Amino acid sequence: MYTGILPIVPSAAKLPTLNTGAKVAALGGGHGLAASLSALRLVTGNVTAVVTVxxxxxxxxxxxxxxxxxxxxxxxxxxxxxxxxxxxxxxxxxxxxxxxxxxxxxxxxxxxxxxxxxxxxxxxxxxxxxxxxxxxxxxxxxxxxxxxxMASVPLTIEGLVKVPGLPGRLIRGQSLLAKAGEVEEVRLLPVDAPACTEAVTAIQDADWVVLGPGSWYTSVLPHLLLPQMREALCTTKAKRLLTMNLDVNDAEADGMNAADHLHVISRYAPEFNVDVVLADPSSIGDVGEFTQAAAMIGAEVVFGKVGSSGGNAVHDPLRLAAAYRDIFGGH
Known part of the structure; x- marks a missing residue:
């Protein structure tokens, strides 16, 4: 089993040609999912993206x-x-x-x-x-x-946003919630929306399920809020990889650290276990706290330099591909 810190792959370097043969279901939405897909396409010819709607x-x-x-x-x-x-x-x-x-x-x-x-x-x-x-x-x-x-019908995200000294403010709609401030509670409407049948099958048939990166409450967590999707994620025989964000303090996660992100996953889906959590060490403040939080969801932490060299909180496709390749090959 691979453990430890992954090697740094320079942005300009070419990733060695290697099709791992892994059948991967990648879950998320927006720019975060696009980042993981840009990397996954370099290491496997069998990837299915499951996208929030x-x-x-x-x-x-x-x-x-x-x-x-x-x-x-x-x-x-x-x-x-x-x-x-x-x-x-x-x-x-x-x-x-x-x-x-x-x-x-x-x-x-x-x-x-x-x-x-x-x-x-x-x-x-x-x-x-x-x-x-x-x-x-x-x-x-x-x-x-x-x-x-992800679902066969359009979904609506509704959440409570923290207001100091006051009850949480109810915000409906992904576009508003994503920039409203620190989110306290979130849910999907309709609560019994049907999952896309083909998406459920892709998760059940995968060798690896990759969840994240992305806006935690509006792109990552929704996959665990949809009942049929959560059941598929919890019962699949695939190994589960959670990719952490480079910026753990975007608008909807204001005030949260990396460990808090894992606690959110555990709180909403306590039956959901993860095999590997991939994190860039630059985004982790307290390594001990983060490692402990990962252990609570059954995960081993793998640290790797997967951010771009430009200083922005953007995943580098080649570095992320190298990390995925090593994790798929070592577990």
């Missing part, structure tokens, strides 16, 4: 409200992260990520819409099946893996 802001929120569809934005980002590393794949990735901007003085109906969001919704309307639509979009990009929604 609670976004209600920006282009996704408008399409969700106007058309009653799943919010496509995080799904689009996951597809783009898995795109084939060829001129074809990179071009279609840029097409998917392109946003329209109205000319000055004009408020246009397409303003701030991502073309990929419109393309995905078009496929959904033509095919009548969100999973089939995402598979067609993935084929267009040459995606190295599959992208699936």
């Amino acid at each position: 609670a976004d209600d802001g920006g282009s996704s929120g408008r399409l969700r409200e106007e058309l009653g569809v799943l919010p496509p934005g995080d799904l689009r980002m996951a597809l783009s992260a898995l795109c084939d590393d060829t001129d074809w794949g990179r071009t279609w990735r840029d097409v998917m990520q392109h946003r329209f901007t109205s000319r000055e003085g004009v408020t246009g109906s397409l303003d701030n819409h991502a073309l990929g969001n419109l393309l995905i919704v078009t496929l959904w309307e033509l095919l009548g099946d969100p999973v089939a639509g995402l598979r067609w979009a993935g084929a267009l990009l040459g995606a190295r893996g599959e992208v699936l929604p």
